[in-house]
Amino acid sequence: MCGAGGARSHYPAQDDRRSDDTSAYRCTTTTRFRPEVFRCGQCEHWFTDPNSWPASLGGEYESLVDAEYLRMIGVKRRTFKKAADVVCRYARPPAAILEVGSYAGIFLDEMAARGFPITGIEPSTWGAQMAQERGHTVHQGTAEDVLAAQDSEQWDVVVSWDVIEHVPDPRQFVRLLSRAAKPGGLVVFSTLDRGNWFPRLVGRRWPWIIPMHLHYFDQEAIRRISSEAALEFVDTKPHVHYTTPSYALNRLVRMARPLPVRHTESSHLIVPIAFGDVRTFVFRRVPADT
Numbered sequence: 001m002c003g004a005g006g007a008r009s010h011y012p013a014q015d016d017r018r019s020d021d022t023s024a025y026r027c028t029t030t031t032r033f034r035p036e037v038f039r040c041g042q043c044e045h046w047f048t049d050p051n052s053w054p055a056s057l058g059g060e061y062e063s064l065v066d067a068e069y070l071r072m073i074g075v076k077r078r079t080f081k082k083a084a085d086v087v088c089r090y091a092r093p094p095a096a097i098l099e100v101g102s103y104a105g106i107f108l109d110e111m112a113a114r115g116f117p118i119t120g121i122e123p124s125t126w127g128a129q130m131a132q133e134r135g136h137t138v139h140q141g142t143a144e145d146v147l148a149a150q151d152s153e154q155w156d157v158v159v160s161w162d163v164i165e166h167v168p169d170p171r172q173f174v175r176l177l178s179r180a181a182k183p184g185g186l187v188v189f190s191t192l193d194r195g196n197w198f199p200r201l202v203g204r205r206w207p208w209i210i211p212m213h214l215h216y217f218d219q220e221a222i223r224r225i226s227s228e229a230a231l232e233f234v235d236t237k238p239h240v241h242y243t244t245p246s247y248a249l250n251r252l253v254r255m256a257r258p259l260p261v262r263h264t265e266s267s268h269l270i271v272p273i274a275f276g277d278v279r280t281f282v283f284r285r286v287p288a289d290t
């Protein structure tokens with residue numbers, strides 16, 4: 001992240017990576033494997049070994065299908081209603097919104113229902129099709145590929161929920177989000193905050209240390225890379241995830257002992273997960289002349 005060489009192992013890997021684990025890149029992953037986490041000696045940034053990242057990350061996401069996500073759709077809608085409330089504090093229709101990493105399109109549904117024109121970008125063919133079938137405009141591909149082919153500065157609001165920790169080059173990713181926003185427009189995204197009390201308390205058992213998370217930021221790092229990308233800090237707050245009790249139990253139990261807990265459908269029961277270890281950040285694109 002800072003370009004310095006030299007990083008030390010911070011947390012060891014835990015459990016074996018199973019070659020038959022096809023859930024590793026799904027939103028609803030149940031993988032038990034935790035990658036080794038390294039810490040930069042210069043800026044203290046945490047990341048996993050770049051040599052362990054798949055040769056084609058776009059390919060991993062392009063081919064994923066996540067049926068479990070659809071079974072959890074009720075809780076996903078609750079999560080994205082909360083996210084939409086944050087955006088609606090700063091924007092009104094007809095502000096044009098771009099969502100980078102729109103997955104099955106639940107946030108697109110929510111914002112369209114609130115009267116916003118909204119477009120998605122999604123690498124998963126499955127996710128893009130799910131949203132397209134409900135009438136949304138979604139460009140299938142990675143942010144790098146799709147945004148490079150688009151005119152810059154065309155969106156009033158650019159949002160990206162829980163994506164930046166998945167990309168190999170987060171500084172480049174933030175530059176792409178910033179470039180897509182109009183001067184004076186908003187860039188809103190969420191990610192993990194390793195500086196929060198919860199990851200400090202549980203250490204290497206933090207449930208978000210999973211193979212698809214390549215980077216683990218703290219608030220200062222997010223503000224720094226955003227500032228470098230012409231984004232002025234506006235606000236940050238905890239990003240609330242709603243989930244089913246079984247999924248919460250599954251992730252929490254795994255912190256203590258690797259017990260298999262099966263997901264069972266329990267969409268009538270919804271619990272909010274808000275330790276504060278996932279945060280939403282709101283930035284404003286600096287006007288071109290300043």
Ligand SMILES: [Zn+2]
Nearest residue numbers: 002040042043
């Ligand atoms: Zn560094």
